[in-house]
Amino acid sequence: MTDVPHCTAAEMLAILSARQLADGQVVFAGVGIPLLAATLAQRLRCPGLTILFEGGVIGAFVEPGKLPPSTNDQRCTKRANMVLGSADVLLLLQRGYVDVGFMGGAQIDQYGNLNSSFIGDPAAPRTRLPGTGGGNDISSLTNMIVAMKHERRRFVKAVDFITSPGFIRGNRTRAESGLPAGGMFRVITELAVFGFDDESRRMKVLALNPGVSREQVQDNTGFELIFDDPLSMTAPPTDHELGTLRHLDPERLFTA
Amino acid sequence: MSLHDAATLVQDGMSVGIGGSTMSRTPMAMIWELIRQQRRHLSCARSIVSTDGDLLFGSDVADEITTSWFAQGILWGLSKVMRHHVETGGKRFYEWSHMAIGMRFRAGGMGVPFLPIRSMLGSDVLRQRPEAKTFECPFTGETLLLVPALNPDVALIHVQRCDPYGNAQIDGLQFMDIDLAMAADRVILTTERIVSNEQIRRAPDQTKIPFFCVDAVVEVPFGAAPHECFGVYEPMMRHMEAYVAKVNADPVEGMRDYLARHVYEPGSWTDFLSLIGLDELLEASNRGRSIYND
Structure with a gap:
């Protein structure tokens, strides 16, 4: 058994998320862990990964130590192939040019629907959250990877509000809602890697993170999980992955 | 002017x-x-x-x-x-979704009253926006969303x-x-x-x-300070952080104080820039222009 290098939950998310991407893909990345993980994948083993940002960027190579504070900042354009309008880069999703969308999440449910709009009743919300940004467009139009913190209050049976659609109410309800393409592909947390059942579209544990038990994942989740059989165990982050990640984010902007 | x-x-x-x-x-x-x-x-x-x-x-x-x-x-x-x-x-x-806002401005710029899009469907974002209309495409029979021009x-x-x-x-x-x-x-x-x-x-x-x-x-x-202007200056993060700390600590009094000191009291935009400070303006300019460095 190799030693697991000490890393923060956010670092674990970034590294495991980066492993989900493949060379040659076109990935639409949100700010924070997604931007960092896509950049990490590019540096580690996917030099041909084309990163899109909603500010209007195709083919970004973000510089180490110069992470942009949003995906609309000039730093996102460094060494890009092309800049274009924000509506136009989002339209690439609609036309089908994007292989995978990649974003963070505040609250998710068993069908992979995400809420970033309201906690409580939208008519009189307990908390008004920032809203969708491009999240609704990305999750409506392509295959999604979501990287998020694993807490019981964030993994709920049904979200208060569907900001970014996963599989809606399961089975074929996504396609029946007018969303024929895409859907939730993977959810990455500090505890496990999740996919979705082909039929019911309920969330399914595909692999446990190093040192994590089934019970621990279930206890931190507000609905009943399906477990893949056999259930695999994710390989721990390597020193090379962690070293490259810390080189990209030396100030721990997104990995504190 | x-x-x-x-x-x-x-x-x-x-x-x-x-x-x-x-x-x-x-x-x-x-x-x-x-x-x-x-x-x-x-x-x-x-x-x-x-x-x-x-x-x-x-x-x-x-x-x-x-x-x-x-x-x-x-x-x-x-x-x-x-x-x-x-x-x-x-x-x-x-x-609205980001693309929907974009297509609403685009419809406005094209001189048409709406444009069709494929996002927002099935979500509660759409449920909150009765001014957007789902419709069946007369050519393909697919469900699309019409967003009104802005x-x-x-x-x-x-x-x-x-x-x-x-x-x-x-x-x-x-x-x-x-x-x-x-x-x-x-x-x-x-x-x-x-x-x-x-x-x-x-x-x-x-x-x-x-x-x-x-x-x-x-x-x-x-003119975009303390935000950025591509190739000219990056955001003035010290000013932004001080602003955020002040208004998020107290969104009413903190904002009142910020507006008094940074908006109402300065005699001119240049006076406001002086409050951000020459050091921070120069650093932001240096970073802004560095986008053109190889």
Whole structure:
């Protein structure tokens, strides 16, 4: 058994998320862990990964130590192939040019629907959250990877509000809602890697993170999980992955 | 034209489209001037709002903001200012997807009343927006969403350079500004510098907004501060962090204090820039220009 290098939950998310991407893909990345993980994948083993940002960027190579504070900042354009309008880069999703969308999440449910709009009743919300940004467009139009913190209050049976659609109410309800393409592909947390059942579209544990038990994942989740059989165990982050990640984010902007 | 005179084109109750996105090319000097002139009941729309949205609500200039995302920036979590004004019911935040906002400005700029899109369907974002309509495509039978055109009474856009007629050249990310300029009934440009028409004509491929859309041009160096202007300066993060700490600690008193010290008391935009400080302006400029370094 190799030693697991000490890393923060956010670092674990970034590294495991980066492993989900493949060379040659076109990935639409949100700010924070997604931007960092896509950049990490590019540096580690996917030099041909084309990163899109909603500010209007195709083919970004973000510089180490110069992470942009949003995906609309000039730093996102460094060494890009092309800049274009924000509506136009989002339209690439609609036309089908994007292989995978990649974003963070505040609250998710068993069908992979995400809420970033309201906690409580939208008519009189307990908390008004920032809203969708491009999240609704990305999750409506392509295959999604979501990287998020694993807490019981964030993994709920049904979200208060569907900001970014996963599989809606399961089975074929996504396609029946007018969303024929895409859907939730993977959810990455500090505890496990999740996919979705082909039929019911309920969330399914595909692999446990190093040192994590089934019970621990279930206890931190507000609905009943399906477990893949056999259930695999994710390989721990390597020193090379962690070293490259810390080189990209030396100030721990997104990995504190 | 002066900032003061250009701002008089914006009248109480108007709909206002705001250019740039998040912390980039925000027409901050014009928003600052509208606050000073105590404009009221504006209905604003922008792709993504940052601290500009806080200021518009906190100063009581805007009653409603149509956007896809509203917080100061992901580094700072939720905006307590937005939360205070929206949760207590005083102000309205109308949420659309980012692409929907873009296609609403585009429809406005194309001179058509709507455009079809494939996102927002099946979500509760759509449930909150009865003004968007689902329809069955007459050619394919698919379900699509029609989003209505946005034609603001006036657009506020900040650019790197334009000539005195309003032929505007934008470096880097253009966001939704071209559609917004076409869609709005009037356009007020603030610009880092005014150049000659001859200079514009030497590189017409760089011109993104034609003069006949534009009603006013104001030269305002650092006119997007403390946000960034591509290739000229990056965000002034120390000022931003101090602002966020102040208003998120107390969205009412903190905002009142910020507005008093940074908006109402300075004699001019240059005086406001002095409050940000020469050190920070120079650092931001240095970082801004570094985008052109190899």
